[in-house]
Amino acid sequence: DVKVTQSSRYLVKRTGEKVFLECVQDMDHENMFWYRQDPGLGLRLIYFSYDVKMKEKGDIPEGYSVSREKKERFSLILESASTNQTSMYLCASSLRFSGNTIYFGEGSWLTVV
Amino acid sequence: AQSVTQPDIHITVSEGASLELRCNYSYGATPYLFWYVQSPGQGLQLLLKYFSGDTLVQGIKGFEAEFKRSQSSFNLRKPSVHWSDAAEYFCAVGAVDKVIFGPGTSLSVIP
Numbered sequence: 001d002v003k004v005t006q007s008s009r010y011l012v013k014r015t016g017e018k019v020f021l022e023c024v025q026d027m028d029h030e031n032m033f034w035y036r037q038d039p040g041l042g043l044r045l046i047y048f049s050y051d052v053k054m055k056e057k058g059d060i061p062e063g064y065s066v067s068r069e070k071k072e073r074f075s076l077i078l079e080s081a082s083t084n085q086t087s088m089y090l091c092a093s094s095l096r097f098s099g100n101t102i103y104f105g106e107g108s109w110l111t112v113v
Numbered sequence: 114a115q116s117v118t119q120p121d122i123h124i125t126v127s128e129g130a131s132l133e134l135r136c137n138y139s140y141g142a143t144p145y146l147f148w149y150v151q152s153p154g155q156g157l158q159l160l161l162k163y164f165s166g167d168t169l170v171q172g173i174k175g176f177e178a179e180f181k182r183s184q185s186s187f188n189l190r191k192p193s194v195h196w197s198d199a200a201e202y203f204c205a206v207g208a209v210d211k212v213i214f215g216p217g218t219s220l221s222v223i224p
Contacts (some may be wrong), residue, residue: 104156
């Protein structure tokens, strides 16, 4: 089975802190994604990557950056966390073709205080 | 622009009753369509997907969905709901370079 592992399930950070959310997939997928999930808003795409060192902005990239130095790892970075970034963050991966199944991690609950 | 709508934010059904969750999409070409399920506190899991061919698609956990091009719909159905089906359900469409998710429908099941 494909496994997408998010390093932290629950985090509490202070306003202004730099936050790293790490994600690793074990199926050699080209595509990796970071989504944000909020009640009533569904899943919103923050960034995605289709190859090592490549990244594309999604629908809500402001306040976030990403890093993909190795194919299996995709990191989401909050340069200066703010309270409005309190949310559930979901990492996902898939083969390149957009008709392929997307596999999700279990999510990281981030609270910024 | 591509979009996905799920008209029902929340649905409550009794255990054993039938279920239909609605999904409508907007996309210029023949879409790739998906239904995902999210159990509380978990990530999303694929229930089923449609690429082409037979418009009635069977998935896991006894779910099925029917693609109706004329109505731009891809509704999810289950003939008899189990308490363990309580979850959030997301419809999605595969566009050129990404997948677009609907806002989700929350399903509650009454014992």
